Amino acid sequence: MNLTEMTRAWIARVEDKLDAVLPPPTEAPRSLHEAMRYSVLGGGKRIRPLLVYAAGVSLGANENQLDAPAAAIELMHAFSLVHDDLPAMDDDDLRRGRPTTHKAFDEATAILAADALQPLAFKVLADDAALNVEADTRLRMISLLASACGSLGMTGGQSIDLKSEGQRLDAAELEHMYKLKTGCLLEVSVLSGACAAQADESTLVLLREYADKLGLAFQICDDILDIEGATEVIGKTQGADVFRNKATWPALFGLDEAKRKSAELLDEALHAIEPLGGQADPLRAIGTYIVNRDR
Amino acid sequence: MNLTEMTRAWIARVEDKLDAVLPPPTEAPRSLHEAMRYSVLGGGKRIRPLLVYAAGVSLGANENQLDAPAAAIELMHAFSLVHDDLPAMDDDDLRRGRPTTHKAFDEATAILAADALQPLAFKVLADDAALNVEADTRLRMISLLASACGSLGMTGGQSIDLKSEGQRLDAAELEHMYKLKTGCLLEVSVLSGACAAQADESTLVLLREYADKLGLAFQICDDILDIEGATEVIGKTQGADVFRNKATWPALFGLDEAKRKSAELLDEALHAIEPLGGQADPLRAIGTYIVNRDR
Numbered sequence: 047m048n049l050t051e052m053t054r055a056w057i058a059r060v061e062d063k064l065d066a067v068l069p070p071p072t073e074a075p076r077s078l079h080e081a082m083r084y085s086v087l088g089g090g091k092r093i094r095p096l097l098v099y100a101a102g103v104s105l106g107a108n109e110n111q112l113d114a115p116a117a118a119i120e121l122m123h124a125f126s127l128v129h130d131d132l133p134a135m136d137d138d139d140l141r142r143g144r145p146t147t148h149k150a151f152d153e154a155t156a157i158l159a160a161d162a163l164q165p166l167a168f169k170v171l172a173d174d175a176a177l178n179v180e181a182d183t184r185l186r187m188i189s190l191l192a193s194a195c196g197s198l199g200m201t202g203g204q205s206i207d208l209k210s211e212g213q214r215l216d217a218a219e220l221e222h223m224y225k226l227k228t229g230c231l232l233e234v235s236v237l238s239g240a241c242a243a244q245a246d247e248s249t250l251v252l253l254r255e256y257a258d259k260l261g262l263a264f265q266i267c268d269d270i271l272d273i274e275g276a277t278e279v280i281g282k283t284q285g286a287d288v289f290r291n292k293a294t295w296p297a298l299f300g301l302d303e304a305k306r307k308s309a310e311l312l313d314e315a316l317h318a319i320e321p322l323g324g325q326a327d328p329l330r331a332i333g334t335y336i337v338n339r340d341r
Numbered sequence: 342m343n344l345t346e347m348t349r350a351w352i353a354r355v356e357d358k359l360d361a362v363l364p365p366p367t368e369a370p371r372s373l374h375e376a377m378r379y380s381v382l383g384g385g386k387r388i389r390p391l392l393v394y395a396a397g398v399s400l401g402a403n404e405n406q407l408d409a410p411a412a413a414i415e416l417m418h419a420f421s422l423v424h425d426d427l428p429a430m431d432d433d434d435l436r437r438g439r440p441t442t443h444k445a446f447d448e449a450t451a452i453l454a455a456d457a458l459q460p461l462a463f464k465v466l467a468d469d470a471a472l473n474v475e476a477d478t479r480l481r482m483i484s485l486l487a488s489a490c491g492s493l494g495m496t497g498g499q500s501i502d503l504k505s506e507g508q509r510l511d512a513a514e515l516e517h518m519y520k521l522k523t524g525c526l527l528e529v530s531v532l533s534g535a536c537a538a539q540a541d542e543s544t545l546v547l548l549r550e551y552a553d554k555l556g557l558a559f560q561i562c563d564d565i566l567d568i569e570g571a572t573e574v575i576g577k578t579q580g581a582d583v584f585r586n587k588a589t590w591p592a593l594f595g596l597d598e599a600k601r602k603s604a605e606l607l608d609e610a611l612h613a614i615e616p617l618g619g620q621a622d623p624l625r626a627i628g629t630y631i632v633n634r635d636r
Contacts, residue, residue: 069493073493074497074501075497075501077504078492078497078500125456129453132449134452154429154500157427158500161496162491164459165486166491166492169483172480172484180476184476184480185479192461192463192464193464197374197377197454198368201456201457201460202369205453206369209370209372
């Protein structure tokens with residue numbers, strides 16, 4: 047299977063799973079369920095699920111086991127996007143080429159729809175039969191996801207991001223913000239796939255290093271796309287970060303240095319998983335795809 | 342130990358636990374952690390933790406095991422209060438006699454602080470050492486809590502509540518809304534305490550019935566307090582529900598009928614746990630306390 051077939055197949059898998067775990071739009075409260083589905087099923091690159099599948103398959107899990115963690119992490123990602131787009135936060139009108147959830151519905155419905163995605167993610171990890179791992183492994187996935195989304199992870203990163211508008215962060219502060227806002231959830235994607243495959247602790251150490259480098263490369267790539275990408279490709283208002291005077295890698299170091307750094311970090315990520323040998327090729331392919339997408 | 346000593350001791354326990362599991366206010370991101378602590382540690386009746394302790398102790402768990410589920414459920418309750426108070430929702434300025442979180446901080450910080458309380462609740466259930474139960478029991482608590490907080494539980498109830506403003510609900514619709522908005526989390530409080538005590542399935546059936554009746558009685562009592570209670574006692578703006586023309590039991594049936602119904606439901610709740618005998622006295626005492634508080 048080549049990369050295009052692989053990503054297409056995995057994206058189809060996780061979208062089927064998301065469709066299955068989300069309550070049907072006909073079930074009451076209907077507007078809430080419609081908004082949840084709108085927020086989750088409206089396209090998206092599904093980068094975190096791809097990492098779950100790539101890590102899991104690389105280490106010997108079967109794909110049926112990986113649908114649940116892939117879907118759970120994407121639910122959590124969708125939750126964060128809906129809240130980040132709210133008027134009190136980034137105040138974005140466009141996401142994935144469509145109106146943001148609070149524009150398509152209303153602000154209260156958007157807040158609540160996202161609020162309901164969080165527990166659904168944990169419920170999928172706790173209950174899904176196809177995941178088929180020991181209870182201890184489920185608890186580890188739940189604990190990892192909870193940490194990645196809390197005040198010392200994604201939500202903390204968004205808080206720092208909001209406070210940093212118009213401020214001059216140095217490289218270390220920016221890297222820390224990226225780690226929390228994006229890196230933690232990418233890392234838990236890789237680790238959850240590995241946990242489903244019963245990976246040993248020394249493998250998890252390599253994967254943490256891989257995810258750490260890849261996460262920063264991914265975020266810098268996102269910054270570059272914000273400047274260079276056309277609105278129709280990235281699906282959100284182009285140059286929005288620049289307009290808001292947000293701290294970004296290109297703003298701090300220039301576009302060329304950002305591109306160089308992103309490529310260097312990808313190399314380091316791939317280097318980290320060299321000891322895993324040929325079995326880790328899916329992780330190499332998906333990692334490279336994530337950092338080189340759309341440019 | 343009499344009721345006052347019991348409630349005081351349990352409230353002190355859960356407040357110690359909440360203080361311990363919440364990140365310190367000195368840890369970055371500071372404003373986020375300050376807002377989380379402000380939202381959780383600012384008083385409150387701690388009714389859900391009292392139910393966790395009462396159910397657990399009635400069925401033979403030790404109090405050390407119950408601190409984690411009591412804290413987890415209170416974190417989830419605090420999360421819901423912060424979001425319910427937002428301008429896009431109930432737009433309340435006062436909660437527990439103090440400014441609401443978005444008034445004391447700002448709207449973005451309030452949204453994020455509450456967002457970070459949710460995963461913390463699940464993390465406590467997944468990780469807390471003192472809980473000291475099998476992994477399967479932790480997963481059950483996590484699954485119960487996730488269901489109680491999602492679109493078919495608390496968050497769904499808030500969605501229905503918002504849509505019902507100015508509308509005439511009938512008794513069945515109102516009861517359904519109460520069940521989702523308040524009842525589900527009260528039920529999971531009772532069941533989590535029981536799970537910690539390894540209660541058997543037939544006991545859980547009795548406790549569901551108890552919690553179901555008690556939950557509705559509690560919500561009707563809340564409605565009555567909204568009309569009769571002084572602002573300084575209930576800690577929020579008195580008559581706020583009436584002002585917003587919200588569907589409530591007294592609005593539908595009058596104050597006298599609401600009081601009669603609330604008392605009847607308490608009787609039914611107590612009747613449901615009769616088979617448990619004298620060991621369930623803490624549940625009887627706390628149930629009665631919850632429905633008869635402050636009036």
